[in-house]
Amino acid sequence: MTRVVSLFLPTWSTDRVRRGAGETAPPAEAPLVLIGHNGRRRVVVATDAAAHAAGLRVGMPATKAQALVPGLGIQDATPAADADALDRLALWIMQRYAPVVAADPPDGIVIDTTGADHLHGGEQAMLAGMIDRMAGSGIAARAAAADTLGAAHALARYAGRSIVISQPGAAEAAVVPLPIAALRLSPALIGNLRTLGFDRIGDLLAQPRAPLTLRFGPHLGRRIDQALGFAPELIEPIRSENLIEVRRSFPEPIGAAETIARYIGKLVVELCAALEEHGMGVLRLDLLCHRVDNIMQAIRVGTALPVRDVKRLTRLLCDKIETIEPGFGIEILALTATIAEPLADKQTVTSLIEDAVADVSDLVDTLANRVGEQRIYRVAPVASDVPERSICRVPAMSPETGATWSGDWPRPPRLLDRPELIETVSLLPDHPPVSFTWRGVRRRVKRADGPERLFGEWWKRDAELVAVRDYFRVEDDAGERYWIYRAGDGEDAATGSHRWFLHGVFG
Known part of the structure; x- marks a missing residue:
């Protein structure tokens, strides 16, 4: 089932101005508005969050805004620059999240994430990641996921939450309580509908379609059908x-998997030839399938290193053919190197002395495209x-930095995500436990080595200024070995709680 994400940027114009100003930008708490012209009148065309909280609204005369908020920050609006920046942001999102992305001016981006959300940890994690990345760049954002562009667009702007996820098949239930403005209707049409008492989308759905179409034209019905998924909307x-x-x-639409695979192979050959002309290798590859019913299917594959190997790229794409739903047929196939980097030709050298270095990048690519690149790492x-x-x-194929761990003291191959509290019988201050209980099982210590004292990193947190840990390697009567520590030096309470924790297990 198709899944669409609408990314809404409520203060896009003012956020862009602040980002462009850099260190000279006014503080976030200082109201800022952008001014444009409505005929010969100067009016507010964009407000930031502080200006909106102060009561300023789009369409308000500039002189009135200045009178209401003394010291108001005012700059001229530049719609063309806003649109160009929105396109650049859409391109970045296309490279990062999904192959089908389009700008939704003046303040949004729409993304077809069908089959791509699992590569980012699911829809919730993907949307949260988008919003966090926007916030890190100084851009306010809200996001919604739904079965249709119309439903996602409406939920992102009118649901009142930063993240909204409509479950598959529940688009109608999600949009019913929303205001009619969520249907992307003209202001005049919205005014006429409200005059007749229609406030919510559910009010329109409860009415027969024919009288509405007769009075207001086909546009209203088309917007309703697009939101509910009865009419396709191409991105x-x-x-x-x-x-x-x-x-x-x-000339004749194709649909058989074997036919699609054959033309994928031909397109990969052409793409690799073009990449070779530019001296590039592909890191992310998108196959877009334009169906005759105005619906687009997409496949995305990635590689850990720049590649222009025809066999490898063809295999990665063909492995995902089963995800394509050709419908009544595919009339256009487009293959795009979404992310490409320089790739120098390598000379093959045969040596009887040096051992060949195994190339595992092909295996890494196969696994990453099946389970997600975030799950394959070193x-x-x-x-x-x-x-x-x-x-x-770090990424599985990232280059070696030469950094190593200190070999003075052995470390367990399995380190727990968080140290787990254990109950012990021990003598303070320097003796290891005689026994300890971990996860409800009591273990008697037969051998122990330590302590190894580790100090806190005071430059990161003041609380670690005097904190210490005393680590011991212990072996129980079953031969299992553990890495445990006492928080504190065993004498001074300021150095730690003097409680014991298990931090790792030796294989």
């Missing part, structure tokens, strides 16, 4: 002139004495 994906793309049109060292801070996740 024309944004494209950059710099993208390398090949496409093929068919663990790398971080310069920190605190064990849980001494590791980080």
Whole structure:
């Protein structure tokens, strides 16, 4: 089932102005409005959150706004710059999240995420990630996911929550309580409907369609059908002139999996030839299938390293053919190198002395495209004495940095996400436990080595200024080995709680 995300940027114009001003931008709590012209009158065309909270509204005369808020920040509106920046943001989202993305001016972006959400941890995690990334860039955002563009657009703007997810098949129930303005109708039509007492979308759905069409024309019915999924609404994906793309049109629509696979192979050959001309390799590849019923299907695959190997790219794409629903047939196939990087030709050298280095990038690509690239990673060292801070996740094929862990003291291969509290019998201050109870099982300690004292990182948190941990490697009477520690030095209460924790297990 199709899933569409609408990303709503309620203060896009003023957020863009603040980002462009950099360090000279006014503080967030200072009201800011953008001024444009309505005929010969200067009126407010955009407000930030502070200006809206102060009572300023779009359409208000500029002189009135200045009188209501002394010291109001005023700048000229630049709609063309807003539209260009929105297109650039849409391109970035297309590269990061899904192949079918379009700007929804003046303050939104629409994304067809069908089959792509699992690569980002599910819809909830994907939408939360979008909003967090926008907030990190100083852009306010709300997002909604639904079966149709119309429903997602309405929920993002009128549901009143930062994240709204309409369950599959529940578009009608989701939009029924929303105001009629959520249907993307003209202001004049909205005014006429309200005059007749229609305030909510549910009020319109309860009426026969024929009288509404006779009085207000077909546009109202079309918007209702688009929101409920009875009428298709094409999302024309944004494209950059710099993208390398090949496409093929068919006089007769195709639909068989074998036929689609054959033309995928031909398109990959053409794309790799174009990539070679530019000296590039592909990192993210999108296949767009334009159906005859004005619906678009998309496949996205990625690679860990720049690639222009025909066999590998063809196999990665063909592995996802089963996700394509050709419907009444596909009339256009378009293959795009969404993300490409320089790739130098490599000379094959045969040596009888040096061992060949295994190339696992093909395996990494296969797994990442099946389960998501976030689930395929390596663990790398971080310069920190605190064990849980001494590791980080890096992409599976990221280059080696040369950093290593200190080999003075052995570390367990399995480190718990969080140290778990244990009950112990021990002598303070320097003796290991005689026994401990972990997860309801009592274990008697037969051997122990330690303590290894680790100090807190005072430059990160004041609470770690005097904090210490005393770690021990212990072995129980069953031969199992554990890594445990006491919070504190065993004497001074300021150094820790003196409670014991299990932090790792030795294999």
